[in-house]
Amino acid sequence: MEDVFNLVERSPDLRYTGRVSSFTSSGDRAPLRRDAERNRSRILAAARTLIAVRGLDVGYDEIAREADVGVGTVYRRFPTRDALFQELFYDRLDAVVEIAEEALTVEDPWQGLCQFMRRNFELQSADRGLREFLLGRADSTELGHRARTRIQPLVTELVAHAQAAGRLRADLGQSDIAIILAMLGGLIDAALPVEPELWRRYLAIVLNGMQCEAGDEFPGQPPDQPQLDQILARWVLPRRA
Amino acid sequence: MEDVFNLVERSPDLRYTGRVSSFTSSGDRAPLRRDAERNRSRILAAARTLIAVRGLDVGYDEIAREADVGVGTVYRRFPTRDALFQELFYDRLDAVVEIAEEALTVEDPWQGLCQFMRRNFELQSADRGLREFLLGRADSTELGHRARTRIQPLVTELVAHAQAAGRLRADLGQSDIAIILAMLGGLIDAALPVEPELWRRYLAIVLNGMQCEAGDEFPGQPPDQPQLDQILARWVLPRRA
DNA sequence: CTAAAAGTGGAAGACATTTTCAACTTCCGA
DNA sequence: TCGGAAGTTGAAAATGTCTTCCACTTTTAG
Numbered sequence A, B: 001m002e003d004v005f006n007l008v009e010r011s012p013d014l015r016y017t018g019r020v021s022s023f024t025s026s027g028d029r030a031p032l033r034r035d036a037e038r039n040r041s042r043i044l045a046a047a048r049t050l051i052a053v054r055g056l057d058v059g060y061d062e063i064a065r066e067a068d069v070g071v072g073t074v075y076r077r078f079p080t081r082d083a084l085f086q087e088l089f090y091d092r093l094d095a096v097v098e099i100a101e102e103a104l105t106v107e108d109p110w111q112g113l114c115q116f117m118r119r120n121f122e123l124q125s126a127d128r129g130l131r132e133f134l135l136g137r138a139d140s141t142e143l144g145h146r147a148r149t150r151i152q153p154l155v156t157e158l159v160a161h162a163q164a165a166g167r168l169r170a171d172l173g174q175s176d177i178a179i180i181l182a183m184l185g186g187l188i189d190a191a192l193p194v195e196p197e198l199w200r201r202y203l204a205i206v207l208n209g210m211q212c213e214a215g216d217e218f219p220g221q222p223p224d225q226p227q228l229d230q231i232l233a234r235w236v237l238p239r240r241a
Numbered sequence C: 001c002t003a004a005a006a007g008t009g010g011a012a013g014a015c016a017t018t019t020t021c022a023a024c025t026t027c028c029g030a
Numbered sequence D: 001t002c003g004g005a006a007g008t009t010g011a012a013a014a015t016g017t018c019t020t021c022c023a024c025t026t027t028t029a030g
Helices: A034-054 A060-067 A071-077 A081-104 A109-125 A128-136 A142-164 A174-191 A199-210 A225-235 B034-054 B060-067 B071-077 B081-104 B109-125 B128-136 B142-164 B174-191 B198-210 B225-235
Strands: none
Touching (some): A034 A060, A034 A071, A034 A081, A034 A128, A060 A071, A081 A109, A081 A128, A081 A142, A109 A142, A109 A174, A109 A199, A128 A142, A128 A174, A128 A225, A174 A199, A174 A225, A174 B174, A174 B198, A174 B225, A199 B174, A199 B198, A225 B174, B034 B060, B034 B071, B034 B081, B034 B128, B060 B071, B081 B109, B081 B128, B081 B142, B109 B128, B109 B174, B128 B142, B128 B174, B128 B225, B142 B174, B174 B225
């Protein structure tokens, strides 16, 4: 049987592997005292671990405890949550972009789209914070905006190719993909500790439904950009600003 | 074009229409003083409105203000949130059951299943609290348990019929329906104020994917009962116990 | 080595919400 | 009508976070 969705083979591991702060958007910040730099790294390491497991809502006090540092130090270094997220997720964006670019090189454009979605979830399964960030902060922060402008065109292209190849239904748009990613993201959150691979099943169902072969026209339209932004911004309502 | 999903016509309105506390699970409680009874009704009415719009997380103080009653009164009457939810949602269950039973009488079993899902969302669109209750409290409370034992067999039957008719894929189970309902429920939450009917589009996609005609076998298995319970219980993590 | 600058910790204050309770009010039955 | 049980109220205590602040420590430059 042809594996239409390419859902059985696993992708090469894309989890975070090192490099805590070598070069980021704020890589040009004023140099810190040696002890301060050390603490900064410990805070980032602690935050990375905690946020990957428990999401964006972990308290500063908990990060401080894990990093073996006072709360005040965390506030001094990252006065806002967004400053922290910026450091944490800046380079993770490249991983997503890479996934999309690689998917564009796949011979069969439909397989490419499937692969993009699959790898996306494999990446996000390992990092709840990243998932919440990409969904909930879609456009509200500097980094969120950068994420969108880098990733969205690639998705649009993936969609167009798959449609040109006659495999993806013509009445689907780039924003439909975003919505579907968000829908399945919710499932990952809920199912992760129980059955971490369950999303593959429902991704397969959805992909099956997106193919050309069968069915009537889908009701409604793909949401336009402002709608999409609003919807995504509301999806994971972050308790803490 | 045949309207496979029957997604265009709207169902008759099933919103809550009256009867604040005539007979419920605790309909046999000791009689209250007249003023107490009146306050109780006002609290329930206020809570119903607020919770339908804003979800299960509205504070007691806000309910009290809306009901024009002291906070203490709310606590006296409903010492736990679950006691309140019990009153609020007891009869809403019947609406869901009714939807399922009606769907079972539809001639084409596939149409029946589609209709069940569609009406379910129409009901839940109007009541965010109900949605959160049905998802998040799946089995943790008395009423939640009752909900499951009443609704689940009906869904199982709907699924079996649709499969016997050769329209629903054989590798789908009752619990898959539950997961899909939950996935789309998340979308409703996010999209309601922006584009309240958007869920119809993605329901159509999913239903399309669930039909027999195309595609390989779906990976994995439908989750079993304990898995499903855990997953649903985690889906909407309620801030307040 | 020393002094100033930079950095630190964590108690205390601010805040938002939940829960209790003692003084007060209303209702019911005799 | 009246006594007392039932009910109400809202201020205050409890709770759980988030954020600030300053006396103290560490680093660095000279």
